[in-house]
Amino acid sequence: xxxxxxxxxxxxxxxxxxxxxxxxxxxxxxxxxxxxxxxxxxxxxxxxxxxxxxxxxxxxxxxxxxxxxxxxxxxxxxxxxxxxxxxxxxxxxxxxxxxxxxxxx
Numbered sequence: 001x002x003x004x005x006x007x008x009x010x011x012x013x014x015x016x017x018x019x020x021x022x023x024x025x026x027x028x029x030x031x032x033x034x035x036x037x038x039x040x041x042x043x044x045x046x047x048x049x050x051x052x053x054x055x056x057x058x059x060x061x062x063x064x065x066x067x068x069x070x071x072x073x074x075x076x077x078x079x080x081x082x083x084x085x086x087x088x089x090x091x092x093x094x095x096x097x098x099x100x101x102x103x104x105x
Contacts, residue, residue, distance in 0.1 A: 017037055017054055017056060018033055018056070019033060019034065019054065019056040019058075019072055019075045020033070020056070020057075020058055021033050021034060021075060023058075023074055026068070026069070026071070026073075026074055027074055028074050028075060028078050031078050031082070034075055034078045034079060034082065035082060037054075037079075038079075038082050038083060041079075041083060042083070045085075050105045051105035053102070055093050056072055056075075057070070057072070058070040058071075058072060071091070072089070073089050073091075076089040077089075088101060
């Protein structure tokens with residue numbers, strides 16, 4: 001949904017998230033978009049989800065690795081702060097590291 005508020009674990013699992021946030025010097029400069037998903041994440045975790053997985057991007061890669069300036073790691077650190085929970089940040093969305101992380105959340 002557009003509100004950032006999930007009403008079921010299934011809905012939250014398919015909720016669209018826009019983490020294309022403004023950054024400067026590898027730091028988020030406005031966390032409004034990040035804050036909008038906090039209630040949905042908490043809802044999922046409070047209702048039995050072992051983990052919540054987000055995939056997003058900054059810029060267009062055309063299938064080639066992106067420079068660090070496009071990393072979403074600062075967004076993950078912002079979520080860690082807002083949720084007061086550990087966040088596992090993976091630099092890619094596929095491959096052995098991702099499969100291992102998702103096999104046992």
